Amino acid sequence: xxxxxxxxxxxxxxxxxxxxxxxxxxxxxDAPVSSTADSDAGTEAVTEPEGPVYLDSLPDDxxxxxxxxxxISSFETSxxxxxxxxxxxxxxxxxxWQRNSEIESRFGLKIKLVATTGYDSFNKxxxxxxxxxxxxxxxxxxxxxxxxxxASKNYLINLKGVxxxxxxxxxxxxxxxxxxxxxxxxxxxxxxxxxxxxxYIYAMxxxxxxxxxxxxxxxxxxxxxxxxxTLDKLSEYSEGVYTDLNGDGQQGNEDVWGLVMQEGxxxxxxxxxxxxxxxxxxxxxxxxxxxNNEHTIDVFNKMHSMFFDHDFCRLMPNAEYDxxxxxxxxEGRVLFMPATFGVAGNKLTRNMQNDFTIIxxxxxxxxxxxxxxxxxxxxxxxxxxxTASADRLPAIGCALEAMCSMNSSIVIPAxxxxxxxxxxxxxxxxxxxxxxxxxSVAVDFSFAxxxxxxxxxxxxxGNIKKDSIASxxxxxxxxxxxxxxxxxxxxxxxG
Numbered sequence: 001x002x003x004x005x006x007x008x009x010x011x012x013x014x015x016x017x018x019x020x021x022x023x024x025x026x027x028x029x030d031a032p033v034s035s036t037a038d039s040d041a042g043t044e045a046v047t048e049p050e051g052p053v054y055l056d057s058l059p060d061d062x063x064x065x066x067x068x069x070x071x072i073s074s075f076e077t078s079x080x081x082x083x084x085x086x087x088x089x090x091x092x093x094x095x096x097w098q099r100n101s102e103i104e105s106r107f108g109l110k111i112k113l114v115a116t117t118g119y120d121s122f123n124k125x126x127x128x129x130x131x132x133x134x135x136x137x138x139x140x141x142x143x144x145x146x147x148x149x150x151a152s153k154n155y156l157i158n159l160k161g162v163x164x165x166x167x168x169x170x171x172x173x174x175x176x177x178x179x180x181x182x183x184x185x186x187x188x189x190x191x192x193x194x195x196x197x198x199x200y201i202y203a204m205x206x207x208x209x210x211x212x213x214x215x216x217x218x219x220x221x222x223x224x225x226x227x228x229x230t231l232d233k234l235s236e237y238s239e240g241v242y243t244d245l246n247g248d249g250q251q252g253n254e255d256v257w258g259l260v261m262q263e264g265x266x267x268x269x270x271x272x273x274x275x276x277x278x279x280x281x282x283x284x285x286x287x288x289x290x291x292n293n294e295h296t297i298d299v300f301n302k303m304h305s306m307f308f309d310h311d312f313c314r315l316m317p318n319a320e321y322d323x324x325x326x327x328x329x330x331e332g333r334v335l336f337m338p339a340t341f342g343v344a345g346n347k348l349t350r351n352m353q354n355d356f357t358i359i360x361x362x363x364x365x366x367x368x369x370x371x372x373x374x375x376x377x378x379x380x381x382x383x384x385x386x387t388a389s390a391d392r393l394p395a396i397g398c399a400l401e402a403m404c405s406m407n408s409s410i411v412i413p414a415x416x417x418x419x420x421x422x423x424x425x426x427x428x429x430x431x432x433x434x435x436x437x438x439x440s441v442a443v444d445f446s447f448a449x450x451x452x453x454x455x456x457x458x459x460x461x462g463n464i465k466k467d468s469i470a471s472x473x474x475x476x477x478x479x480x481x482x483x484x485x486x487x488x489x490x491x492x493x494x495g
Contacts, residue, residue: 056405064108069399072115073141074122076380079194081113095411103402119146130155135387138396145377149452151187152490156383159186164397171408179443182491188381193404195415199342200376202269203437209354210335221429224359231302234362238312241335253324257314259336260325264318266338267461272374273361274299278446286488287445289480292473300469340376344424357430360437373440454483
């Protein structure tokens, strides 16, 4: 399956020329675990456009007289409204400044970020506001995994039918939005409104300088293109790389590793890429849990063996992964590092002496037809609280539509084409690999609602140290089925 971006990249080509003369690097600051810790933003020379490029069909005569649209965010900031500290001149931030300025002049709307709560406090903060009947916020910007369940509590309005909001437009991700929502009840939406929709896509980073040292004559791109990039191949190429670099007789972060792996959400990305299906749609149109099968067990066994039956993989706890793993990779001591696209813009990656490339996560085996990719579970999602007054909805809908459409025409090309595929990479083949990964994005309902279903999201990284997962799957099914039924009832308004 493909995400929405390729559907309109050519229509944004004119806007792309606005920023093509930029000469250094750019990066946003909203980073998930294992993504863009400590980014390196340079100064850009940005050429002014000859005229605006609008992909939306919003009426030209809309004027809301300077109305402020008040956002509360779980964590995302610069994609909503930049502060003076964000005015670094980088190519992406310059595009965001232009977007908000044009929205204000075009529609008389001011985008205002009134609060940023952090992951843990968002639900409590907005729940208190809603239950008190307060009209504090116009838009919620949440973290998918941690905040999506607000939809099951009837705290958000159905966005279908909101005036000036066209959810069928290609700049809204049809794939993601149909997955995070249920049937025709659209409470959360996302897509080109945030460049983190792309930055949070999982990918494998490969140190090509190390690759050339170990595998002279082999071409990693040929392996990918031939469809033979599998879990077994990852093990094969990682085997034999480990070196006790400091000679202390102990395995540690100072040594050389074939593969570094996070004992956390990245394991979910690896299992998904290997064809594990967590949920599916039943005959009645309701989601059902479908993870308890032989293929899931086979993938688990292969990954467990990779991490514990060999000495080439450094498995690291979630909280200890980000900076240490990136330091090891950037210093030329790790061959393969799974992460997200966003890591390409990190200053450690950009300044590393060794060359690197970005490739898909491996398939399970060669019989798996396509590479499968998903995203970090914190993709920013946008919703409107039930406390928003009806007379403000046209302005709110217009703001969201304009933000998304203009991001699609100027911000996303700046991030995806100029920064990610050009400035952050070392060769043209890497840019093609980025397109392959991007176009392989697929979804699973559990990656948004796993916590509500109760632990299904953690089935791999919560049990990877165990010798078998079969009994865990079997024992968990009753609980998962019960919670899934409750969730379906709640989303249908029956709970």
